[in-house]
Structure formats: C-alpha cells, structure tokens
Amino acid sequence: MTSTEQPIRIGIIGAGGIVKTRHMPGLRAIPGVQITQVTNRSVASAEAFCREFAPEAKAVARWEELASSDEVDVVWIGTHPYMHAEMTCYALQHGKHVFTQARMAASVPGANQMWEASIRYPELVTAICPAPHGMKGGELVKRLLAEGAIGTPHQLLLHSFNDAWLDPQAPAHWRQLSDLSGIQILTLGIYTEVLQHWLGHIVEVEARGNVVIPERAGVEVDIPDFVNVMAKFRSGIEATMLFSGVAAHAPTDKLWIFGSEGTLSYDFNTDDLQLGKRGGKLESVEIPTEMQRSWTVERDFIAAVRNPSAPRPRPDFGEGMNYMRVVHAVWEAMESQAAVKVR
Template sequence: MSKPVRIGIIGAGGIVKSRHLPALLAMPEEVEIVAVCNSSLESSRRFCAEHVPQAEPMEKWWELASRDDINVVWVGATPYMHSDCSVYALKAGKHVFCQARMARSLAEAQLMWEASISNSELVAALCPPPQGMRGDRTVRRLLAEGAIGRVHQMRLNSLNGNWLDPAAPAHWRQRVEISGLQVLTFGIYVEVIQRWLGDIVSVQADGAVITPVRDGYTVDVPDFLNVLCTFRDGARGNLCFSGVASHPPQDSIEIYGHEGTLTYNFITDEIHLGKRGSSEMQSVPIPGDEVKEWTVESDFVHAVMNPKAPRPKPDFLEGMKYMRVVQAAAEALESGELVRVAA
C-alpha cells in the first residue's frame, strides 16, 4: 500500500487522546488522520480543532466508515459500539483497529471474528493490554524453561477504590448497556494469563454490587468479582477484582509450581523468582532483547502498509478466546454454578 495510511477515527475519548493519537501523529510520513466521528458532531468539531485541524469532523460513524478516502477505521469508542463499527468497516473493505475490551458479549465478539475471517486480507486487531507487556517475553521464557516446574496454582489481585464513593454517578464501565459483561479488569487479565498459562476451561464466580443505585441509575455490573478457574493442563487459579477496595496492594500475579514461585508486579513490571528450598525470592531482570515497549500503533500501521509484515496481536481470534471466558464467568455469576468455557 502506498503511503500514507489514511485513518478515520470513531470515538475520540481519553485513550485515543492520551495514547493512540500521539503515536499516530508521530508518523507524519506514514499516517494521515482524515476524519473523526465522536459522540456528537460538536464534540467531533472540538476534537479536530484541538488535535487534528486537517481532519473532517463527522456526525455519523457509518458514513465515516464508508468513505473511499479512508482505508483504516480506528475504533476508539466504548464497547457497545465495537461490534457494529468493526463489522461494518470490515465489510466496507477497511482495516480495523479496535480498542479493548473486544465487545459487550461473546455473541457480539463472534460477529467481529466472523467478519475478520471473511475479509482475511484486511488487518483486524484489538488494542493489547499494557499490563505485563514489558516483561511478557521473560515470563513466558521462564515458564517454558521450567523455572518453577509444572504450574499447579496461581493467584491474581487487581483491586482499586475507584467506585468507593456511593454518591458518585455510575461510570460508563458500570453501565451494562455500554460495557456489557465486562467487569473491572477481568477481561484484561484473562488475556494476559491465558498467554502465560494456557486456556481457561472452566470458571466459578462470585461478586456483588455494593452501591446498587447511583444518581437514579440501577447498577448491575459487580463492584467486586472473585473467580476460580481451571486451566487446560489442570492448574487452578484464584482471581480477585475490586473497584471498592480502599488502600489495596498493587496489581500482581503469583504463579506456584512444583519447583518454585514466580511473581509479576503489573505496576512496576518487577519479576521475582523463588526456588523450592530457598527462603528468599530473587529479582529477575528483564533482558534488553526481551523488553517489549509500546509500539502498538506503529505495528498496526506497518502491517497495513506491508502485507508481509507480522500481523499485530491480539487479533479477533485471540479476542474471542478471552471473551469466551468473560461470557462463562457472567453465566457462572448468575447461576452460582461451575461453567465450562465454550471451545
């Protein structure tokens, strides 16, 4: 494809402003932002005037995705729009980058995946989680080398106090019509741990809403969620998430094997390894050739420009893998029973 890649943005909120747009604008020879469609025409105009004055503000996202002068649709909207926008754009012959989480439900994710395989010549990718990215290669290498032997148990904590104030209005992540089955950081970390430990095959879940009504809105999305899971190789996991935890520890994972323990702090990217028989954990540096920095936007652009370039990950199939777990956990939470993850 000849330069530049011509991008239309659907949904220009905080993550687009803070992360995606600066990276895209840093590639002026390779990228042109052609049009922007935000939540309203007025907000589209404000965004363009402030950040990309050369772009055309638009009111209707499907008109943006249909433009002949755009070859990439960058979906930065909230999850309730992900499936419709991605499917429409792929069918219109556009490459698609979609913000995480993939969709509100497994059914919506399925439509996205089917559209991507029906248009396999197009690049379709999801935004990867930054959590664990820097040390991902090191963790996977240590596990593959058997640094802690066969894994039998893991524990993950992701707690914050963002939803503690009962007088605060419902955040969009607490609105089921917007976020769907996504709860806190559950989907993010499912993606990470399945990359490290393999597929989750069954789940049990428990959770609750602490403040059921916020500013007249009835909240259904849990304020905290606890999930017990089983991996394909038989290892067990205990995952704890909360938005109502005051003074919580930093997000981290502990992986226990027959020969030792491996831990990862998702905030500091610190890795520690303890061997069976030793009383102390040792810090494990991330080798320079294993460090993975944030190059998400350039990776996607280069894949669009060069069909021989590596396809960016996660793609829509990998998104389906964590959405199957998200769906199973929602069903387990509702039924109170163990639910097997769809194959």
C-alpha cells in the same frame, strides 16, 4: 517517504481519552499517516478534537459516513464496547482495515460477528488494542515457565484491586453499566487476555460477585463492584483471581505462580518480576532489554496495513474470542453458583 510508507488515511470513531493520550501520539509518530475524518458523540466534540489533535481532519456527523468514506483506509474505533461489533462489521464490509479499542465487544455473539467478518475479509487487517499489563516482562515470564524455572506450575493467585468505585456519591461510570460495557467486569477481561497469553486457555470457572452500591445518582448499576473467580487452565493449573473496584487501601495488581520447585511473581504496576526456588527467597530478576516489549501498537498495525507480508498485530479477533468466552462463563457461573465450562 519510501515505497513502504504510502499515505494511510485514518478515520476515528470515538475520540475519547485513550485515543487522545495513547493512540494519537503513536499515530503522529508514523510518517505518512493522516487523520482524515473524526466522529464523536457530537459534531461539536469532534470539531474540538480536530482543532486540538488533527487540524487536517474534518468532523463528520455519522459514523456510517466515516466507515464507508472513500477518504478513509483505516477505521480506528475508540467507542464503548456495545458499538464495536456493528461498527467493525460495517467497516469491513466497506473495505476498511479496523483497529478497535478493548474490550472486544459487549457480548460473545457480538464478538463472534466480528471474528467471522474478519475471516470473510482476510486481506483486511483487524486487531484489538492489547492490554499493556505485563507487556514489559511477559516474554521473560513465558521463557522462565518453559524452562522449568519453578518446576511444574500448579496454582496461581492474582489480585487486581482499587477503590475507584468506593465513593457512593460518585456518578456511575460507563464501565459499571451493561448497556455500554456489556459483559465486561472490572479488569477481568484484561487479565484473562494476559494470563491466557502466558499460560494457555482457561477451560472452567466458578465465580461469586456483588454490586455493593446498586444505585448512583438515580442510575442502576448492574455490573459487579467485585468478583472472585476460581479458574482451571487446560494445563491443569488452578487459579484464584480476585477483582475489586471498592477496595480501600488496596495492594498493587499482582500475580503469583506457584510450582513444584518454586514461585514466580509479577507486579503489574512496577513490572517487578521475582523468582524464588523452593527453600530460598523471592528475588527480583532483571528483564533483558532484548526481551522487553514496549508499546508499538500503532506502528505494528500500520506496518501490517502497508505490507501484507508483515506480521499481523495482536491480539487478533480470534484471541479476543478466547477471553470473551471466559468473561461470559464468569457471568454464567455467578448466576448458577456452579462451575461452568468455557465454550
């Protein structure tokens, strides 16, 4: 183990599917990373996780105990959004670096608390799990737009449809319940994060949405099953963004950006990037290997913890605030049925 690979002790709060399938393989691949403590919905489930994924760790009953433990350097939060703000602020106050699962928080005030706490403790590394959508070709998309490959962009269309919530007999998913998910709606926050990274800030929205199946097994659903959003970017680009969890035979998640000299499209399921000049055909563009960004989330976070001069992982809490404000504005626009400025 080199001097830059000093042991990093991680405490996991919320050991669900995303932690098991995505984060644990990444963490296990980093020399010197140790999982020391785990807390979950119950001690029994935390113990089961430890047996399967981290036999060196111990299960603890209370997340506060983990987040203040002398045996933990990094608090890795995998819980639902409604717990992120309280856990993050508590962990930072106790000197822990914090990685939190997306979406950032249940509300803008909660996200703001996290952001302000990260500013108060600049020596501690904080980050939100990034959206993997468009990760492979995003840098090429930005370069093509900057080079004027489609002239001046003026309009975009995004659709993100699936039928995951179409069965009325299926139990309510936690993402459909505001008590757990807060203001998050479908993949709205994910694609807002991606598009603002590529195209700049959204400054105004209009929106209509609806709950198609209002009750599931006696549980009231209060997050829309679909939402249609009209958005304006600071650059002047006008966007139509359509999201649905009740669309049978839905097309793939896809983006089109229309400009004065052509069109750029991106298929988020296949990472197929296509470019067409005015009067010509859309044709696939190969993404150069050196521009392809792969999943290095865990490695990047640990590198920043070990080395204060290393790049800070992204998205940071400031970038999280940017998409949280847009999601909040969408709710305001649905309620008022009028255009709402993003504040």
